[in-house]
Amino acid sequence: MAELDNISVDVVVIGAGIGGLAAARELTAKGLSVAILEARDRVGGRLLSISPSGIDLGATWFWPNEPRITKLISDLGLETFLQYTSGDAVYETVRGVERTQGNLIDVYSSRFTHGAQPLAQALADELPAGVIRFDEPVTSVRASSDNIEAHTQNGVFSAQHIVLAVPPALAVSSIRFNPTLSEKLYGVAKITPVWMGAITKVVAVYSEPFWREDGLAGSAISYVGPMREVHDMSGPEGEPAALFGFAPTMTIRQPTVSAEEVLRQLISLFGDKAGHPEKLLIHDWRYERFTSPPAVVRLIAYNTFGHSIYAEPQMNGRLHWASTETAQENPGHIEGALAAAERAANAVIRTESGAASE
Ligand SMILES: Cc1cc2nc3c(=O)[nH]c(=O)nc-3n(C[C@H](O)[C@H](O)[C@H](O)COP(=O)(O)OP(=O)(O)OC[C@H]3O[C@@H](n4cnc5c(N)ncnc54)[C@H](O)[C@@H]3O)c2cc1C
Structure with missing residues (x-):
């Protein structure tokens, strides 16, 4: 049997969609060590373009009132x-x-x-080599008072924080959380639609x-x-x-x-x-099993987008949500994923710089 990886970093990011990649960009810029665990064999998630034509099968547009994507x-x-x-x-x-x-x-x-996916690829290309690990679907997340772990079939990735950049309804239907998420968070996450799912x-x-x-x-x-x-x-x-x-x-x-x-x-x-x-x-x-949970068509509670509970760090303050559905600005759009990533990365950076100065 192959030996399991046992890797320790400051922050594990789950998902190499635009949200996860943007969070990783901010975290590595602050000198934090990051591992991105991506279920698919590619970056971009809902950004999916055909090369070289640039034809988009996922997101296509951005709009002039979206400052983060413009920058x-x-x-x-x-x-x-x-x-x-x-x-x-x-x-x-x-x-x-x-x-x-x-x-x-x-x-x-x-x-x-050249299509929207190259946006994700350009972010990935900027990250230090080896940060993104492909074909690593996370199956469980476990938190203790000392750390938080993401488990895949290949190993255990322990960190001080996890940024969960996966649509909430998919996350709660495909990842086991130990200790379990609060009833309120679980209740909101399981009914939050997957945008375009x-x-x-x-x-x-x-x-x-x-x-x-x-x-x-x-x-x-x-x-x-x-x-x-x-x-x-x-x-x-x-x-x-x-x-x-x-x-x-x-x-x-x-x-x-x-x-x-x-x-x-x-x-x-x-x-x-x-x-x-x-x-x-x-x-x-x-x-797309790494975008949409099986019951995706039944998810219609769009008023849960950007719910305030997604902005509250969970699991002893170590788990932070970062998919577009969790954003308070432009949820659903690429801009929303960037806003959620910014919020999650800032929460991690605030805690880590507080810890460093203690
Ligand atoms: C058809 C379509 C059209 C769209 N049009 C537009 C548009 O024109 N403009 C716009 O702004 N937005 C549009 N969107 C929405 C836009 O694509 C999303 O807002 C954005 O890509 C979401 O990024 P994200 O990082 O939050 O999530 P995702 O892109 O879904 O990324 C999540 C990542 O997590 C990975 N993952 C899932 N489960 C696990 C697991 N257990 N372990 C590890 N990794 C996991 C996935 O493989 C994926 O890479 C469209 C979407 C679709 C599908």
């Missing part, structure tokens, strides 16, 4: 461009498809030239952005579905040309939307050319 992009020197919004929008109801003059669907937003993202890639030539923005709202909204997802200057849509699911058993259903709807929204994509990508986030 991070500038610190990391990433290229961005404005979301295409020119032209008319279309609306689909049971009565059919209607074209409206102008586009009231899209708001002013920006995109990453029940969404199927559809991307249709075309040889050219034909809708633009027809004076369309590529935006649609549908009250019929399966996609409830559609937007232009082309790269800068329309290359690669693409449309994307969100198809929500309402029940656990509802099958993933099929290519036929998607193409039928795209044709009715944008005409025959929309029926011939070069590539059609359909990504159902319900089945």
Whole structure:
């Protein structure tokens, strides 16, 4: 039998999504030793881009009122461009498809030239070598008066603090906590929705952005579905040309939307050319087991986002939450994950600098 690792650091971060990576960045900048335990074999979590096209199957946009992501992009020197919004929008109801003059669907937003996942990769590249350990799903967290431990099938990682950068409902359904979390925290965490965890993202890639030539923005709202909204997802200057849509699911058993259903709807929204994509990508986030717990579609208590209990360190003050759902500002967005990471890292740094000066 392989020997188990037994590693000791100042802080263990669970999850190498944008929240975990941003927390690790702040902690290592203060000279603290950090190990990030990531369940998948990649960084980014809900940031998932196809290389080299930069097509996003997860997050796409950021907005001008989001200071942390704006600063991070500038610190990391990433290229961005404005979301295409020119032209008319279309609306689909049971009565059919209607074209409206102008586009009231899209708001002013920006995109990453090479997709959103490179944001996570750039943060990972800045961290000292060996900080991130892949394929390390954490199965239990144990706290004592001296330390706190994260257990994986490969070993035990002990630390003074853990930053838990995993959606709360997933964390409480997949990680055992000893001592158990307070009833109040557990009760809030288990009903907190996973942002976009029940969404199927559809991307249709075309040889050219034909809708633009027809004076369309590529935006649609549908009250019929399966996609409830559609937007232009082309790269800068329309290359690669693409449309994307969100198809929500309402029940656990509802099958993933099929290519036929998607193409039928795209044709009715944008005409025959929309029926011939070069590539059609359909990504159902319900089945990403390191994003969404099995009951994800039943989680609808959005008023638990940024609940004040997530800002209270738990387990003798050693456990700090850092996923976007726990943020009080912009929860759900990348900006929210950065805000939560900042709060968690500051709580650790405050305690550790207090301990150092004692
Ligand atoms: C389809 C879609 C579209 C979106 N669009 C936008 C958008 O346009 N703009 C925007 O701002 N936001 C958008 N979002 C939301 C955005 O992606 C998230 O807010 C952000 O990525 C969350 O980061 P996070 O670090 O909090 O969580 P996550 O990205 O979920 O990271 C959690 C990490 O923890 C890991 N993990 C899970 N369990 C364990 C375990 N037991 N042990 C170890 N590791 C574990 C996961 O593998 C993952 O890497 C979208 C999301 C989706 C899915």
